[in-house]
Amino acid sequence: MKQLALIIMLMVPMVALAQQTTVGGTVIDEKSGRPLPQVSVSAGRISVVTNEDGAFLLKLGDKPANITVSHLGYKTKKVTLRTGETENLKIKLQPTTIQLREVVIRTGNPRDIVEIAIKKIPENYSRQPELLKAFYRETAMKRKHFIYVAEGVEDMYKTSYTRGVGRDRVAIIKGRRLLSQKQGDTLGLKVMGGPVLPVQLDVVKNTELLLNQEEMDAYSYSWGTPEMINDRLQMVVLIEPLFSREYALYHGKLYIDNERLAFTRIELSLDMSDKEKATRTMLVRKPFGVKFKPRELSCVVDYRYTDGVTRISYLRNTFKFNCDWKKRLFSTSFTATCEMAVTDSQSEGVQPIVSRNSFDSHDAYYDKVEYFMDPEYWSNYNIIEPSESLDKAIRKLVSTYQRN
Numbered sequence: 001m002k003q004l005a006l007i008i009m010l011m012v013p014m015v016a017l018a019q020q021t022t023v024g025g026t027v028i029d030e031k032s033g034r035p036l037p038q039v040s041v042s043a044g045r046i047s048v049v050t051n052e053d054g055a056f057l058l059k060l061g062d063k064p065a066n067i068t069v070s071h072l073g074y075k076t077k078k079v080t081l082r083t084g085e086t087e088n089l090k091i092k093l094q095p096t097t098i099q100l101r102e103v104v105i106r107t108g109n110p111r112d113i114v115e116i117a118i119k120k121i122p123e124n125y126s127r128q129p130e131l132l133k134a135f136y137r138e139t140a141m142k143r144k145h146f147i148y149v150a151e152g153v154e155d156m157y158k159t160s161y162t163r164g165v166g167r168d169r170v171a172i173i174k175g176r177r178l179l180s181q182k183q184g185d186t187l188g189l190k191v192m193g194g195p196v197l198p199v200q201l202d203v204v205k206n207t208e209l210l211l212n213q214e215e216m217d218a219y220s221y222s223w224g225t226p227e228m229i230n231d232r233l234q235m236v237v238l239i240e241p242l243f244s245r246e247y248a249l250y251h252g253k254l255y256i257d258n259e260r261l262a263f264t265r266i267e268l269s270l271d272m273s274d275k276e277k278a279t280r281t282m283l284v285r286k287p288f289g290v291k292f293k294p295r296e297l298s299c300v301v302d303y304r305y306t307d308g309v310t311r312i313s314y315l316r317n318t319f320k321f322n323c324d325w326k327k328r329l330f331s332t333s334f335t336a337t338c339e340m341a342v343t344d345s346q347s348e349g350v351q352p353i354v355s356r357n358s359f360d361s362h363d364a365y366y367d368k369v370e371y372f373m374d375p376e377y378w379s380n381y382n383i384i385e386p387s388e389s390l391d392k393a394i395r396k397l398v399s400t401y402q403r404n
Contacts, residue, residue, distance in 0.1 A: 020380050023067055023081065024057040025089025026050075029074075036093060038300075039071040040313065045306055048135075049314055049341045052387040059382050069093065072255075072265065076231045096228040110237045111221040114254060117261045118211050121204055124262035124310050125161035129352070132156040132311070133344040135383040136195050138365060139390065141335045142180075146393035150177035150365050153381045154195050156342075157353045158205070165206045168199045169353035175369030176377060178397040190364035191319075191338055192284060198340050200361065201301055202312050204263050210250075218242055218249055226258075229265065230305065233258040241271050248277040262310045263303060270297035282319060289325060295333075296320035304342075315340045343382035 027039045027050050035054025040047055043064040050056045058067065063081065070076040074093040134156055140148035152175025159167050172195060193200065203209050210216070224236030234255045241249035248271050255265035272278050278294040286292050297319055304313035317338040322331040359368065386394060 021060045021063040021086065022057060023060065023064070023086045023089070024055070025087065025091060026054045027056065027069060027071075027091045027093060028054055030092040030094045036071055036074075038314065038316070039069060039074075039093070040302075040304060041067055041069050042304075042306075043067050045345050046343060046382065047304070047313065047341070048343060048382050049384055051385045052389070055385050055387075057383075057385050059380050070230045072229050073227055075228075096231075109221065110223050110235075111216070113235060113256060113261070114211075114216070114221065114237055117256050117263055118207070120261050121263075122162045124260055125204060126158070126309050126311065126347070127160050127162060128347060129160065129350045130158050130311070131346045131350045132158060132198075132342045133346075133382075134198060134340050134342045135381070136338070136340045136365075137384060138191050138194050138336065138338045140337075143333055146390065146397070147180040147182075148178065148366075149390070149394055149397065150369060151175065151383070152195065152365070152369060153378075153383070154359070155353060156198055157350070158199070158202075161205050164208070165199050165202065167352065168202075168205075169355070169358040170196050170199060171353045171357050172359055172365075172368060174377075174381070175365065177366060177369050178394060179366075180397060190366045191317075191336060192364055193359075193361035194338050194365045195340075195359050196361045197317060197338055198312060198315050198342075201299060201315055201317075203266050203268075203301055204303065204312075210252075210268075218245055224253060227255065229255065229257075232264075234264060244274075246277075248272075248274060248281050257305075260305075260310075262305070264305070264310070265303065266301045268299050270294075272296070282321065286323075291324040291331075293322040293324065293331065294320075295322060306345075311342065311345060313342050339384060341384050 027036045028034060029036055037050055037052045037054060039050040041050065041056045041058055043058060043060055046060060048056050048058050063086065066078050066080045068076060068078050069091055071093060073096055075096050077091065077093055079089065079091055134154050136154055137151040139146060153173045155171045155173060157169045200206060203211060218241065219239040220242045222238045224238045227234045227236055235258055237254040237256065239252045239254065250268040250270055252269065253267040254263060257264050270278055270281060272294060275294060279292055282294050282297050283292055299315065299317045301312065302314040303310050319336040322333050324331040
């Protein structure tokens with residue numbers, strides 16, 4: 001994989017709905033009671049995902065009869081919404097037990113299944129242009145506290161999956177950012193091309209990243225344990241670097257629908273055995289006197305099947321690294337996260353986003369949006385609700401900014 005555009009730059013910081021029905025609550029594991037993050041909650045094409053606390057808030061024009069709740073490794077649940085029971089829902093998901101009779105034992109080369117799934121991309125994914133509405137958030141943590149939060153609503157224009165990503169575009173509708181004003185938080189970061197990641201990291205559409213002959217030859221393939229997604233059996237193919245290249249390769253899992261042979265989830269983690277190669281993949285530039293030590297670069301891309309079409313639905317990127325300063329005894333750990341959830345899609349009467357209005361992959365989101373303090377900023381837009389810890393961090397950053 002030559003480049004995932006998951007690069008960071010260290011720096012020293014110097015369409016609304018006319019009516020609204022909200023459906024909110026928490027999704028938990030039925031057995032353990034623990035909250036479940038990244039669960040898909042949808043009503044038709046409109047959807048959100050739960051935050052780290054398992055919480056969600058779905059904003060709709062009309063009250064739906066029910067919502068669908070689905071998550072990897074759990075039975076999909078359809079929740080009927082009764083009058084007056086649309087908020088503070090507590091939804092319990094039951095872990096899936098795969099029966100032996102459900103599993104088709106694969107004894108052949110798993111790469112063959114991957115290649116069949118590639119050939120079926122035009123059949124399984126959209127053959128016409130679409131406009132996706134998405135919510136995007138990027139955060140940075142120094143050790144265990146947040147030092148940066150930026151988020152926004154974006155339009156994403158995608159051409160047919162029979163074409164590449166060259167004409168796909170992203171436009172920022174509304175965005176905001178917060179940066180720590182504490183004197184000790186002297187190191188920040190910029191994620192290059194962050195809001196464009198759903199275009200660049202749509203691995204199924206952007207086959208130059210992984211799903212092409214040259215890149216696939218660099219990996220070995222084996223069968224993983226089958227999983228269930230949306231009550232459908234998924235074959236799991238594990239990929240590992242087969243030999244060394246001039247750039248860092250990835251460890252990964254490819255989830256493929258057992259019947260449709262469509263890619264439904266892709267998990268990738270950068271190989272860290274060669275720190276120099278990993279650094280070249282992750283880092284654009286850094287301040288003088290700072291030593292960069294990569295620890296993790298991983299991403300998850302989810303696809304959801306609706307209306308006979310499989311679409312990208314969720315993406316999460318995680319960067320972890322340490323920075324050493326000259327004349328300091330201990331290094332400092334940093335974690336940066338980029339997260340995107342598609343909240344709606346449109347297939348009819350779609351027009352391309354003109355280039356002058358689009359976000360460039362070489363841009364940093366930090367430079368394109370402004371500071372905010374409006375508590376009603378998101379109004380009727382569907383977003384990934386901030387977790388309790390993130391919400392506290394946002395309030396703290398706002399308070400610090402106001403004092404300064």
